[in-house]
Amino acid sequence: MNKIDLAIVGGGAAGMAAALYAARSNLNVVLFEGQSPGGQITLTNEVENYPGLGVENPISGPEIAMLFLNHAEKFGSKTEYTFVDSIEGTAGKFILKTSNGSWLSKAIILAPGSKAKEIGVPGERELMGLGVSTCATCDGAFFRDQEVVVIGGGNSAIEEGLFLTRFAKKVTIVHRRQEFRATPVILERAKKNKKIEWKLDCVVEKINGKNKVENVEIKNIKNNQTETFETNGVFIFIGHNPNTNFIKNTVNLDDQGYIDVNNKQETSIKGIWSAGDCSDHHYKQLITSAGDGVKAALNAIHWLEENS
Ligand SMILES: Cc1cc2nc3c(=O)[nH]c(=O)nc-3n(C[C@H](O)[C@H](O)[C@H](O)COP(=O)(O)OP(=O)(O)OC[C@H]3O[C@@H](n4cnc5c(N)ncnc54)[C@H](O)[C@@H]3O)c2cc1C
Incomplete structure (x- = not known):
């Protein structure tokens, strides 16, 4: 041996x-x-x-x-x-x-x-590091004055979403439910932040782009409607x-x-x-x-x- x-x-x-x-x-x-x-x-x-x-x-x-x-x-x-x-x-x-x-x-x-846990949709792995990220501290500064999407509803998603408002001009939080696992005080802070918008009862089904993220496809799981949402950054925080x-x-x-x-x-x-x-x-x-x-x-x- x-x-x-x-x-x-x-x-x-x-x-x-x-x-x-x-x-x-x-x-x-x-x-x-x-x-x-x-x-x-x-x-x-x-x-x-x-x-x-x-x-x-x-x-x-x-x-x-x-x-x-x-x-x-x-x-x-x-x-x-x-x-x-x-x-x-x-x-x-x-x-x-x-x-x-x-x-x-x-x-x-x-x-x-x-x-990092994956959401398991097309484009997620292919565009990791090219607009898809699991770390706001690492990559937030690359999205100055851009619009980004955050996926998740726990403390890390909401905290990282708040952190991203330092750089991005708009942060859209996509969460599959109306209820959040994040603690009320953090959630309240996020709800008061004018740069944050919410897409609840929604999931990201696909991340599109050639060499960088160009848009995501978002589905409302209550009414099954889908939309193409323009964004350059997708931050996934599901643990x-x-x-x-x-x-x-x-x-x-x-x-x-x-x-x-x-x-x-x-x-x-x-x-x-x-x-x-x-x-x-x-x-x-x-x-x-x-x-x-x-x-x-x-x-x-x-x-x-x-x-x-
Ligand atoms: C997309 C992305 C961007 C990032 N950007 C930044 C950034 O800009 N700045 C920054 O500071 N941080 C960044 N990070 C975070 C940083 O990469 C991590 O914090 C760091 O890599 C953690 O290092 P580690 O050695 O603890 O673990 P890891 O990087 O996870 O490395 C662990 C290694 O152990 C190996 N391994 C696992 N199990 C076994 C086993 N049983 N036997 C042998 N080998 C094994 C794995 O293959 C892996 O190579 C980023 C992370 C990601 C995912």
């Missing part, structure tokens, strides 16, 4: 930042990535809010992903392109099983990220699913599947840390994920020094 000091599960911003710090501390590090390196950020074609990047020339998510990966590999981090299927064992002797074999690792950082199914019997998860961590990124199991969107309900940014990854790596490095 392959023996290593530190296994990092997930090659998004959190995992790659952790890999850089751990490899630069001379640990024998393997980063496991089941798809392509970079995670969610590879879904967007422009990132404007990572300090120091994209200042003079625009930079895309995939370009940032390759910068992160090359930086970690420069210091000796190895990348295994395979999903980790399960984790067994105890601190100092964890076994990670994959379809490419098993690894024995002294410590683990979990960084499998999360996925996230953390990619934690494979470790549900390994570490403690909360009721929504996020990994429980303390402020040192420690999980419920000694020798396992967690970083990034898989353990973050709120911030879900490239830099906060990378920051979590660094905290997890520094604590793992220290723990390995004390326990090897």
Whole structure:
């Protein structure tokens, strides 16, 4: 069996930042990535809010992903392109099983990220990052003085809709019911905002556009009438699913599947840390994920020094 000091599960911003710090501390590090390196950020074609990047020339998510990966590999981090299927064992002797074999690792950082829930309509995946977004903080500023559509009726949809009014000239919230899951105080604030319009009892059935969003097809589910609604931005806020199914019997998860961590990124199991969107309900940014990854790596490095 392959023996290593530190296994990092997930090659998004959190995992790659952790890999850089751990490899630069001379640990024998393997980063496991089941798809392509970079995670969610590879879904967007422009990132404007990572300090120091994209200042003079625009930079895309995939370009940032390759910068992160090359930086970690420069210091000796190895990348295994395979999903980790399960984790067994105890601190100092964890076994990670994959379809490419098993690894024995002294410590683990979990960084499998999360996925925004999809509404499942034509155009949604094709136009993701080209006008379709799941993050107002990330993409709101691209829609200055434009008209955008927000889909959802929970707190995040209404809060993100309010945030978008800082940039957009009009925000239309499309929600399939009359009732909202959002808390009354947030809803009230949104109802008072003159830039927000409402399409209730409505669903988006299709997102149209060639290389960017041009319009959406909206159906009223009470009277079955459909309309084509001109917009350049479609923000979908119907929740996230953390990619934690494979470790549900390994570490403690909360009721929504996020990994429980303390402020040192420690999980419920000694020798396992967690970083990034898989353990973050709120911030879900490239830099906060990378920051979590660094905290997890520094604590793992220290723990390995004390326990090897
Ligand atoms: C369309 C879009 C645009 C965005 N724009 C911005 C932006 O402009 N600025 C910004 O700061 N943030 C942006 N974000 C948010 C940012 O991408 C995320 O916060 C960040 O990618 C989270 O990093 P992460 O490492 O925690 O997880 P992820 O990026 O989700 O990466 C997790 C990785 O783990 C892998 N993985 C999962 N399970 C396993 C397993 N069992 N074994 C091996 N590998 C596994 C996945 O394949 C994935 O590559 C955007 C997100 C989206 C979706």
